[in-house]
Amino acid sequence: MFEQMGFPLLLAAGGLGLFMLGMLILTEGLKGLAGNALRRWLASHTTSPTAGAVSGALTTAVIQSSSATTVMAVGFVGAGLLTFPQSLGIIFGANIGTTITGWIVAVGGFKLELGYIALPLLLIGIMLKMFAPGRWSHFGWTLAGFSLLFIGIETIQQGLLPFEGVVTPQDFPSDTYFGRFLLVLIGIAITLVTQSSSAGVATALVALSTGAISFPQAAAMVIGMDVGTTFTAVLATIGGSTAMRQTGYAHVIYNIMTGVMAFLLLGPVTDILSLMIENGRGNQQIGLVAFHSFFNVLGVLLILPTTRIFATFIQRLVPETDAPLVGRLDERLLVDLDTASVAAITTTRDITLQTLSLLHALLTGTISDWQSRKELVRLTRALETTRSFVAKMRSDPLHANASERLRHALHSLDHLSRLINRCRQLERVATLPEDRRLARLSRLLDAEIRSFCRSNDWAVAAKRFDRLRDILRRQRRTYREKIVVTATAEGSDPVLTLAKLDSLRWLHRVCYHTWRIIVHLDAVQDTGNAATATDTPVQNQKAKV
Numbered sequence: 455m456f457e458q459m460g461f462p463l464l465l466a467a468g469g470l471g472l473f474m475l476g477m478l479i480l481t482e483g484l485k486g487l488a489g490n491a492l493r494r495w496l497a498s499h500t501t502s503p504t505a506g507a508v509s510g511a512l513t514t515a516v517i518q519s520s521s522a523t524t525v526m527a528v529g530f531v532g533a534g535l536l537t538f539p540q541s542l543g544i545i546f547g548a549n550i551g552t553t554i555t556g557w558i559v560a561v562g563g564f565k566l567e568l569g570y571i572a573l574p575l576l577l578i579g580i581m582l583k584m585f586a587p588g589r590w591s592h593f594g595w596t597l598a599g600f601s602l603l604f605i606g607i608e609t610i611q612q613g614l615l616p617f618e619g620v621v622t623p624q625d626f627p628s629d630t631y632f633g634r635f636l637l638v639l640i641g642i643a644i645t646l647v648t649q650s651s652s653a654g655v656a657t658a659l660v661a662l663s664t665g666a667i668s669f670p671q672a673a674a675m676v677i678g679m680d681v682g683t684t685f686t687a688v689l690a691t692i693g694g695s696t697a698m699r700q701t702g703y704a705h706v707i708y709n710i711m712t713g714v715m716a717f718l719l720l721g722p723v724t725d726i727l728s729l730m731i732e733n734g735r736g737n738q739q740i741g742l743v744a745f746h747s748f749f750n751v752l753g754v755l756l757i758l759p760t761t762r763i764f765a766t767f768i769q770r771l772v773p774e775t776d777a778p779l780v781g782r783l784d785e786r787l788l789v790d791l792d793t794a795s796v797a798a799i800t801t802t803r804d805i806t807l808q809t810l811s812l813l814h815a816l817l818t819g820t821i822s823d824w825q826s827r828k829e830l831v832r833l834t835r836a837l838e839t840t841r842s843f844v845a846k847m848r849s850d851p852l853h854a855n856a857s858e859r860l861r862h863a864l865h866s867l868d869h870l871s872r873l874i875n876r877c878r879q880l881e882r883v884a885t886l887p888e889d890r891r892l893a894r895l896s897r898l899l900d901a902e903i904r905s906f907c908r909s910n911d912w913a914v915a916a917k918r919f920d921r922l923r924d925i926l927r928r929q930r931r932t933y934r935e936k937i938v939v940t941a942t943a944e945g946s947d948p949v950l951t952l953a954k955l956d957s958l959r960w961l962h963r964v965c966y967h968t969w970r971i972i973v974h975l976d977a978v979q980d981t982g983n984a985a986t987a988t989d990t991p992v993q994n995q996k997a998k999v
Contacts, residue, residue: 486591879960
């Protein structure tokens with residue numbers, strides 16, 4: 455009995471495992487082939503929800519992973535590169551793109567029967583992955599994943615073949631509204647187990663081909679699989695940032711709405727498709743993936759005109775609760791080095807601007823000691839959170855631009871830490887107004903800070919702070935000689951003299967650290983496109999401190 459039923463079941467389970475492994479390898483290989491170009495293209499072609507939907511669909515079709523596309527969208531929102539409504543377009547489009555897997559399986563696995571042809575292709579792919587350089591290695595990994603898809607489908611078919619005629623549609627809930635609802639729940643359960651709607655759809659296609667389930671039953675299960683795939687997004691949002699939670703909730707609510715619509719259309723649509731299949735104008739597998747694509751495309755067309763209303767609803771449902779400075783630093787972004795590096799750079803910029811705002815208040819005396827200490831605590835916590843986030847990132851030769859952003863982030867955070875420590879030296883700030891030259895130099899520094907905060911022009915600010923740093927460096931040398939000579943001749947208070955020297959040194963160091971931070975962040979200013987800056991421009995701007 456075990457040999458009759460047990461072994462085929464194990465074979466089918468193994469085939470499903472091969473299919474899921476193929477999906478993982480295929481996604482990894484395609485992402486390697488696409489590289490940063492795909493990410494840059496996605497960011498630059500999302501000017502509206504409609505454009506986002508097209509971009510999301512194409513991106514997901516290329517990399518075969520709606521989860522990876524969604525993570526990119528979350529990173530863009532967190533970095534301020536996209537508005538939340540624009541990111542929703544990407545999420546909607548990802549639902550369409552993920553149906554491409556069903557078409558690949560239906561056409562390649564059933565119509566073309568590529569299972570056996572894929573075996574030598576798998577060997578070629580593995581050999582390329584092991585021995586070929588650069589993009590050929592990624593191509594080999596893609597070919598291996600693609601081959602495993604069809605080998606998995608072939609194995610599932612062989613495993614379920616003995617059940618043909620044993621398991622029939624009568625063994626599943628009947629084609630009533632309640633029966634369809636039960637089948638939707640079965641589809642959800644299958645996706646929860648496999649954690650992949652593509653694997654669920656592939657299983658439904660095989661079951662349909664063996665006659666285990668009817669076309670309307672398979673269609674109802676596919677609806678459930680489309681809804682079930684959102685539970686992965688729910689799990690991913692637990693403890694996540696506000697942007698991550700909003701994206702996850704939007705994904706769940708939208709898929710449930712699409713599922714309800716598909717359920718109401720299930721009867722008439724499946725009747726039409728069944729009639730076409732019976733008249734010889736198609737087969738059941740193609741009909742099933744056509745239905746899957748149809749209700750996902752229809753769902754996107756219906757939701758796009760009301761995207762902003764939907765976004766407002768989600769934002770009210772999941773209000774902003776994160777600390778404004780570090781809200782985008784979600785550890786779930788660490789799976790995508792590009793997205794994580796953009797979030798780290800943008801957060802570092804925000805902390806820098808707020809630190810400069812504090813410096814302006816200190817130099818102008820418009821903030822009390824108590825308020826400044828409170829603000830310093832907030833900035834220090836944000837800095838430590840950012841440093842901890844960056845410390846968990848690892849450079850990757852395959853992500854050169856992200857590694858470059860990571861390098862500049864490390865430099866910036868180091869100087870930012872020193873700058874915040876300088877802001878704690880309130881006694882040196884208090885000495886500045888007591889000397890005419892120090893007061894004038896402090897006004898120069900404050901003027902540059904105010905000019906930069908108004909213009910937000912990082913390239914210009916780098917040059918201006920460099921000039922001011924050079925002025926302060928020369929002033930340190932000449933002023934030191936003058937004040938020491940004056941103090942010796944006139945018998946000035948040596949404590950006050952040393953305090954003035956410390957204050958001048960403080961001005962110079964504050965200007966120097968600000969300059970270095972701006973130089974490094976300017977090198978990766980265009981975070982929407984991959985950073986192309988190298989060490990060279992930064993090193994060339996370094997001067998004698």
